[in-house]
Amino acid sequence: MRIAIIGAGAAGIMAAITAKRLNKNLQIDLFDANKSIGKKILASGNGRCNISNSNITSKNYIGENPDFINYALKEFDFKAFEKFCKSIGLLLDIKESGKVYPLSNEAKSVTNLLELALQELDVRDFLETFINDIEKEGEKFIIRTDEKEFKDYDKVLISNGLGAAPQLNASEIGLDFASKFGHSYNPTYPSLVGLKTENTYNGKLQGVKKECNVSLFINGNLEQEIFGDVLFTSYGVSGFAILDISQLAVLNLTSYQDVKIGINFFPKINRNDLADQIQALFKTVPNQKAVDILTGIISNKIAPVLLDICKIDLNTKASEINAKQIKAISYQLNQWKLKVIDSQGFGHAEASGGGVRTAEVDNKTYESKLVKGLYFAGEVLDIVGNRGGFNLQFAWASGYLVGKSFGKIK
Template identity: 80%
Template sequence: MKIAIIGAGAAGIIAAITAKRLNKNIQVDLFDANKGIGKKILASGNGRCNISNSHVTPKNYLGENPDFTTYALKEFDFKAFEKFCKSIGLLLDIKETNKVYPLSNEAKSVTRLLELTLDSLGVKVYLDSLIKDINKENEKFSIKTADKEYTQYDKVLISNGLGAAPQLNANESGLDFASKFEHSFNPTYPSLVGLHTDVTYHSRMQGVKKECNVSLFINGQLEQEIFGDVLFTKYGVSGFAILDISQVAAYNLSLYQDVKIAINFFPKLHRNDLSDQIQSLFKTAPKQKALDILTGMISNKIAPVLLEICKIQEDTKAEQVNAKQIKAISYQLNQWKLKITDTQGFGHAEASGGGVRTDEVDNRTYESKKCKGLYFAGEVLDIVGNRGGFNLQFAWASGYLAGKSLVRKS
C-alpha cells in the first residue's frame, strides 16, 4: 500500500507515524511546502510551543458542527497524547491553566523528536514541495508539484491547513483539492486575531494595556463575555481577551453581521460606585484639572480621549465638572463601546475558521464521504479551537484517527 500525506503539520506528522507503526510495510510519503516540518508547531505559544491542553471538550471548538470533534477527542484524549509524546521521547510540562508545553520549554525539541521518529520509521519526507494538484484515475491517486508528479497512491490525506500565517507558506489549496472531489466548504476567516475598530483615536491610545472585561455584541445582542488583557493598538484592539473573543467576532464579520464590543475598565466596580469614587476625587482636589486627576485612575493616554468623548475640555477644573458629566465618565469607563470593522487578517491570525464541511467527512475515520481513499485532518476541516493548545490537540487527534484509517484495507 502506498499513501501520500499533504502537509507536515501536527495532523500530517502524527498520521504518518501512526500509519507506519501499525504497518511498517506500507509506503508513506509526507509532503510539505516548507524547508522543515511542523512550522506552526514551532510558532505556537509564542515559540514556547503550547502543544496541547490537558482538559479538552467539544465546547472548546467552533464550526458548523463542533460535536464532530467528540469521537476524536475521546479516542485520542490527553492521556493518549501524553503516551504518544513519551513514545517519541518527549516529556511534558502541564501548567495549572491546563496548557501543555514541552518540558524543555523549546518548540524545536518537539519538531526534532518528530523528525527523528519519522526517519526511524522510514517515512519519506519531501520538503520544499508545494502540491499543486491531485488526481484520481483507476482507483489510484497522483499528486503534482510545480515540476514533478508522484503516482500510484492508494490513499491521500489532506492535512495542509488553511490560510492563517501565510508567512509560513500557509494557503487554502486544501479547499481547492476538496472542491475537485465534489466537497463543499464554509467560508474561511482569521481566528485568534486582533480586531479593527471604527474610531479615529487609535494612535492616541496605542500601547495601553489593561485587564478588562470585554463583552461581545452581535446585532445588538450580548453574545459573549471574557475577562483578560486588552491591548490598544494603532488599528484597534488586541491582547488575550480580544484574541479569545475574536473567534466569534470574526465569524460573524464573515457573515456581514453588526459586531461591537464593550470594554469595562473597572469590572470589579459597579458603575454607581465608580461614579462616587470619581466625584470624591474631584472634591478632594477641586482646583486641579480633571484630566490630571483621572490619570491617577487610568492611563494618561486614555484620559484625554475619555474627556473628549464626554465633551469635556482638557483644561476643565475638577470643580467645574457637574454630576451629569461624572456619570458620563463612569458610564464610558464601564462600557467603552467600539464597532468592529475588520480583523488583522490571516497574516496575524493564530488559526483559521471555516473549511471543509464536516458532514461530508466520517468523524471516526476522517475519510471523505465523497471520494473513497481521500482523507482530511486538522485545520483544513471546519473546526477551530479556542486559544490555549486546543487547535493542536484536535490536529493530533484527527491526524491519529486518519493515520489508523489509512492502513486499513478497503
C-alpha cells in the same frame, strides 16, 4: 500500500507515525512546502509551543458542527497524547490553566523528536515541495507539483491547513483539492486575531494595556463575555481577551452582521461605586484639572480621550465637573463601545475558521464520504479551537484517527 500526506504539520505527522507504527509495510510520503516539518508547531504559544490542553471538550471549538470532533477527542484524549509524547521521548509541562508545553520549554525540541520518529519509521519526506494538483485515475491517486508528478498512491491525506500565517507558506489550496473531488466548504476567516475598529482615536491610545472585561455584541445582543488583557493599537485592539473574542466576532463579520465590543476597564467595581470614587477624587483636589486627576485611576493616554468622548474640555477643573458628567465618565469606563469593522487578517491570525464541511467526512476515520481513499485532518476542516493548545490537540487527534485508518486497525 502507498500513501501520500499533503502537509507536514501536527495532523500529517501524527497520521504518518501512527500508521507506520501499526503497519510497517506501508510506504508513506510526507509532502510540505516548507524547508522543515512542523512550522506551525514551532510558532504556537509565542514560540514556546503550547502543544495541547489537558482540559478539552467540544465546547472549546466552533464550526458548523463542533460535535463532529467528540469521537476524536474520546479516542485520542489528553492521556493518549501524553503517552504518545513519552513514546518519542518528549516530556510535558502541564500548567494549572490546562495549557501544555514541552518540559524543555523549547518548541524546537518537539519538532526534532517528531522528525527522529519519522526517520526511524522510514517515512519519506519531500520538503520544499508545493503540491498544486491531485487527481484520481481508477483506484490510484496522482499528485503534482509544477515540475514533477508522484503516481500510484492508494490513499491521500489533505492536512495542509488553511490561510492563517501565509508567512509560513500557509494557503487554502487544500480547499481547491477538496472542491475538485466534489466537496463543499464554509467560508474561511482569520481566527485568534486582532480586531480593527471604526474609531482608532488617531492612535492616541496605542500601547495602552489593561486587564478588562470584554463583551461581544452581535446586532445589539450580548453574545459573549471574556476577561483578560486588552491592548490598544494603531488599528484597533488586540491582547489575549481580544484574540479569544475574535473567533465569534470575525465569524459574524463574514456574514455582514453588526459587531461591537464593550470594554469594562473596572469589572470589579460597579458603575455607581466608580462614579462615587471619581467624585471623591475630584473633591480632594478641586483646583486641579480633571484630566490630570483621572490619571490616578487610568492611563494618562486614556484620560484626555475619555473626556473628549464625554464632551468635557481638557482644561476643566475638577470642581467644575457636575454629577451628570461624572456619571458619563463612569459609564464610558464601564462600557467603552467599539464597532468592529475587520480583523488584522490571516497574516496575523493564529488559526483559520471555516473549511471543508464536516458533514462530508467520516468522524471516525476522517475519510471523505464522497471519494474513497481521500482523507482530511486538522485545520482544513471546518473546526477551529479556542486559544490555549486546542487547535493543535484537534490536529493530533484527527491525525491519529487517519493514521489508525491507514494502519487498518478497526
